[in-house]
Amino acid sequence: MIDVTSYEVVITSDRTMMSNHHGKEFLGFLATGPAVGLPEKLWMWLAAPKIKVDGEGRPIEAPYGLRKIEAKLIDAGFRAAVIDPDHIHKHLDGMKVLMVGHHDFFAYGPPSNEWWLITGEEPVNRLSFMRFMRSETVRKAKAKGVKVIAGGPAAWQWLWELDFWRECGIDVVVDGEAERVIVDLVRKALDGEELPNYVFVGPADTPSIDEIPVIKAASVNGLIEVMRGCPRGCKFCSVTLRPLRFIPLDKIEKEILVNIKSGITNAILHSEDVLLYGGDGIKPRPEAVIKLHEMVRKHVKGSIAWSHASLASIKYAEDNFKLISRLASEYLLTEGQNFLGVEVGIETGSPRLAEIIMPAKSAPYPASMWPEVVEDSFRIMHENTIIPAATLIIGLPGENSYDVVKTAELIDKLRPYRSIIVPMFFVPMGVLKNRDWFKKQYLTSDHIDLMIRIVNHTLYWAEDIMNKFYLREPYLTPLRFLLKLFIQYVKWRLSRLVPVIEATTHR
Numbered sequence: 001m002i003d004v005t006s007y008e009v010v011i012t013s014d015r016t017m018m019s020n021h022h023g024k025e026f027l028g029f030l031a032t033g034p035a036v037g038l039p040e041k042l043w044m045w046l047a048a049p050k051i052k053v054d055g056e057g058r059p060i061e062a063p064y065g066l067r068k069i070e071a072k073l074i075d076a077g078f079r080a081a082v083i084d085p086d087h088i089h090k091h092l093d094g095m096k097v098l099m100v101g102h103h104d105f106f107a108y109g110p111p112s113n114e115w116w117l118i119t120g121e122e123p124v125n126r127l128s129f130m131r132f133m134r135s136e137t138v139r140k141a142k143a144k145g146v147k148v149i150a151g152g153p154a155a156w157q158w159l160w161e162l163d164f165w166r167e168c169g170i171d172v173v174v175d176g177e178a179e180r181v182i183v184d185l186v187r188k189a190l191d192g193e194e195l196p197n198y199v200f201v202g203p204a205d206t207p208s209i210d211e212i213p214v215i216k217a218a219s220v221n222g223l224i225e226v227m228r229g230c231p232r233g234c235k236f237c238s239v240t241l242r243p244l245r246f247i248p249l250d251k252i253e254k255e256i257l258v259n260i261k262s263g264i265t266n267a268i269l270h271s272e273d274v275l276l277y278g279g280d281g282i283k284p285r286p287e288a289v290i291k292l293h294e295m296v297r298k299h300v301k302g303s304i305a306w307s308h309a310s311l312a313s314i315k316y317a318e319d320n321f322k323l324i325s326r327l328a329s330e331y332l333l334t335e336g337q338n339f340l341g342v343e344v345g346i347e348t349g350s351p352r353l354a355e356i357i358m359p360a361k362s363a364p365y366p367a368s369m370w371p372e373v374v375e376d377s378f379r380i381m382h383e384n385t386i387i388p389a390a391t392l393i394i395g396l397p398g399e400n401s402y403d404v405v406k407t408a409e410l411i412d413k414l415r416p417y418r419s420i421i422v423p424m425f426f427v428p429m430g431v432l433k434n435r436d437w438f439k440k441q442y443l444t445s446d447h448i449d450l451m452i453r454i455v456n457h458t459l460y461w462a463e464d465i466m467n468k469f470y471l472r473e474p475y476l477t478p479l480r481f482l483l484k485l486f487i488q489y490v491k492w493r494l495s496r497l498v499p500v501i502e503a504t505t506h507r
């Protein structure tokens with residue numbers, strides 16, 4: 001435990017990030033939308049209730065990225081701590097540096113920007129973050145000379161909010177994996193040395209395994225990283241620009257034990273593709289994945305989830321090694337866990353577009369087989385009670401109406417498989433970061449048709465998932481009731497909205 005009461009470096013975020021989302025990570029996604037049909041306060045409570053803190057305002061669980069920065073700074077000898085945003089004022093006297101991190105500061109990332117474009121209303125994550133930065137405490141900190149450093153996966157968004165950057169008096173924005181650069185920056189900030197405005201951490205400066213610290217206190221819902229980077233090289237993705245690194249089992253184990261010590265009984269294995277842990281290029285290696293799950297299940301008595309897996313890996317692992325059914329029956333769906341949640345990326349149903357934009361996403365299968373890879377993988381997950389939340393990108397550069405129709409056909413084929421599918425508009429990132437954002441006025445009738453199919457798929461399965469798997473705990477009954485009401489509300493809104501949208505879109 002950290003045993004000081006005055007922190008020179010305070011690390012924080014706004015409430016949408018500093019929450020355990022009722023122990024259900026997926027509920028956190030509600031914060032990426034505006035408060036539809038409910039008062040904002042109630043919406044915030046659904047998405048991001050306040051978290052337990054100690055007397056100093058240190059949260060029992062905190063976002064993993066903030067925990068990594070905290071650990072790195074503590075290891076370097078700084079008095080640093082993650083503090084809940086409602087308790088920052090307790091540290092105004094000693095604070096010299098204020099660090100703010102976020103996944104989506106201004107709601108420009110997916111799926112926030114879709115909800116914003118479709119509804120015309122600002123998502124609550126943006127409202128909440130801006131409110132926090134304009135709060136009296138942050139203003140007071142800035143007035144007394146505290147240096148403010150912003151970072152995290154959404155750091156790039158500050159480049160689109162220069163006025164707000166100036167208004168908040170942000171001293172440095174750090175874009176990229178920060179472990180190798182952050183100690184020097186904080187030292188300079190504490191010593192009053194000149195600071196760069198923007199630090200971009202390129203592939204050459206990404207930290208090695210040895211430079212990545214072990215977290216010192218618990219992460220939200222037991223999330224722990226098992227791997228960084230991804231070898232698949234999709235052109236729209238920034239993750240792929242970073243080198244692939246597997247976190248050794250003993251380091252992963254230490255972090256699990258940190259979480260368990262704080263009473264967190266669940267674990268979310270974070271990786272761009274959990275099945276590629278210890279893998280052979282883009283091919284899963286069953287021994288490494290089994291060893292990982294064996295170790296995790298030895299300690300974790302609650303549920304285990306995967307943050308992400310690739311559809312090609314799921315198909316390859318099952319077809320060649322029966323690995324998915326083995327993991328499900330021996331390590332995952334045991335001890336009271338009745339499903340496994342995971343995020344997956346469909347992105348398109350068009351083999352033509354897949355070949356151009358993500359040629360290795362289907363590897364070791366050819367891109368021409370992409371729709372079959374998706375369908376087979378969804379079947380395998382359904383048979384093993386794995387429930388995917390799948391993303392699909394609308395408006396990828398080079399997309400034409402043939403591609404959109406192929407994607408719609410794929411959505412129809414996925415209907416028998418329990419899943420949530422979320423449409424996202426193209427956001428320029430990775431190799432495509434200089435391309436145009438997808439805008440509402442680019443929507444065609446094919447896009448609308450596709451989106452309606454997706455929403456109908458998701459609403460159909462959302463009810464089934466809630467009835468059989470999700471929020472079944474008695475104390476979550478009010479939450480379940482509210483979410484069911486929300487689903488009915490979306491259905492009603494959709495039935496009224498569709499004719500209007502169809503009348504105003506391009507033919």
Ligand code: SF4
Pocket residue numbers: 230231232233234237238239240272310345358361
């Ligand atoms: S598979 Fe996923 S993480 Fe990997 S490059 Fe493609 S989109 Fe990025």
